[in-house]
Amino acid sequence: MRGSAETQPSETVLDALDLQLLNRLQDGFPICDRPYRAVAREFTIEEDELIARVQRLLDANILTRFGPMFHAERMGGGLTLAAMAVPEDDFERVALLVNSLPEVAHNYARDHAFNMWFVIATEDRDEVAAIVKKIQALTGYPVYNLPKIEEFYVGLRFAV
Amino acid sequence: MSAYDLLCDNVMPLAECDRRLVELTQAGLPLVAQPYHELARKMGISADEVMLRLQRMQEKGVIRRIAALPNLYKLGYRASGMTVWNVPDEKVSKLGEQIGGLDFVSHCYHRPRHLPLWPYNLFAMVHGASHDEVDEHIAAIDHLLGEDNLGSDVLYSTRILKKTGLRNRARE
Numbered sequence: 001m002r003g004s005a006e007t008q009p010s011e012t013v014l015d016a017l018d019l020q021l022l023n024r025l026q027d028g029f030p031i032c033d034r035p036y037r038a039v040a041r042e043f044t045i046e047e048d049e050l051i052a053r054v055q056r057l058l059d060a061n062i063l064t065r066f067g068p069m070f071h072a073e074r075m076g077g078g079l080t081l082a083a084m085a086v087p088e089d090d091f092e093r094v095a096l097l098v099n100s101l102p103e104v105a106h107n108y109a110r111d112h113a114f115n116m117w118f119v120i121a122t123e124d125r126d127e128v129a130a131i132v133k134k135i136q137a138l139t140g141y142p143v144y145n146l147p148k149i150e151e152f153y154v155g156l157r158f159a160v
Numbered sequence: 161m162s163a164y165d166l167l168c169d170n171v172m173p174l175a176e177c178d179r180r181l182v183e184l185t186q187a188g189l190p191l192v193a194q195p196y197h198e199l200a201r202k203m204g205i206s207a208d209e210v211m212l213r214l215q216r217m218q219e220k221g222v223i224r225r226i227a228a229l230p231n232l233y234k235l236g237y238r239a240s241g242m243t244v245w246n247v248p249d250e251k252v253s254k255l256g257e258q259i260g261g262l263d264f265v266s267h268c269y270h271r272p273r274h275l276p277l278w279p280y281n282l283f284a285m286v287h288g289a290s291h292d293e294v295d296e297h298i299a300a301i302d303h304l305l306g307e308d309n310l311g312s313d314v315l316y317s318t319r320i321l322k323k324t325g326l327r328n329r330a331r332e
Contacts, residue, residue, distance in 0.1 A: 022235075025228035031211045031218070034193055051191050054228070058188070064231045067188035068181075068214065069224040075182070081271065083278075099322040107321035110242065112313065114278065117242075118322070144278060150253060150270035152260030 078122035080147040083114040094139045103131045177213055237287040241294045244280035246311040252282055259284050264297045
């Protein structure tokens with residue numbers, strides 16, 4: 001129940017129902033005529049209140065997103081995680097080059113010899129290899145491609 | 161091919177139908193009483209067709225589920241470590257299932273090694289209130305793996321260099 005314990009004055013205060021909804025809404029949302037009403041009934045609240053609370057949680061950035069969670073690879077797209085070991089004095093130049101590619105979705109600096117980690121997302125599965133090569137050519141450093149071989153769990157539910 | 165495939169096809173090709181649904185819901189599901197009806201109006205097809213297509217995409221796994229994605233940082237999980245493990249290949253599936261099922265792990269994947277520099281074949285994102293708490297979780301994973309833990313490391317992000325999400329793709 002860290003949600004309430006660590007809330008600071010400037011942040012949105014979460015009540016018990018918010019926390020229950022956060023857990024419930026991670027479980028999946030129905031596909032029916034009035035899905036908000038269906039979930040609202042589980043909590044004996046009105047449909048309008050559920051919608052307002054979801055809106056508030058989104059506005060407060062407690063929820064990053066609410067909607068269908070797409071599986072990129074099953075839509076035909078390519079997706080991989082890649083890592084590079086970049087010398088510190090060349091890091092900013094390489095970051096700019098890597099970030100300049102629209103196929104690079106996010107990129108993080110990490111505290112390791114492999115200090116740059118990014119996700120490559122492409123329209124077609126076959127494009128990933130070409131992007132890896134392109135980044136190597138652009139930057140002059142090896143790119144370690146770490147595509148997932150098997151997926152065990154993907155943030156479908158996280159108790160709050 | 162079932163009847164509703166043909167229904168959707170009257171208006172636009174199926175692939176296009178699904179693609180439009182992806183585009184229209186990239187930012188999220190409409191926050192109105194009848195969100196699927198709203199999507200249907202935008203696409204010029206019936207709400208029943210929208211619901212059937214979404215159902216079908218969910219069955220095929222194109223949609224994992226329709227759900228909320230919480231911001232773990234905002235919920236007090238201030239430390240997130242990318243933990244990486246070297247485990248025997250023949251056991252990685254079994255061990256991955258176990259680690260992925262832990263309640264402080266949000267993502268868990270089997271990925272290739274790049275020897276000799278990168279010996280790790282199992283990745284697990286571990287979340288805690290602090291680095292100390294993440295360390296406790298790492299100790300729990302180490303305990304779970306026992307002698308199958310041939311080596312591990314944890315990488316913390318120090319800076320976000322780029323964050324666009326995957327939604328750019330659909331706009332291209």
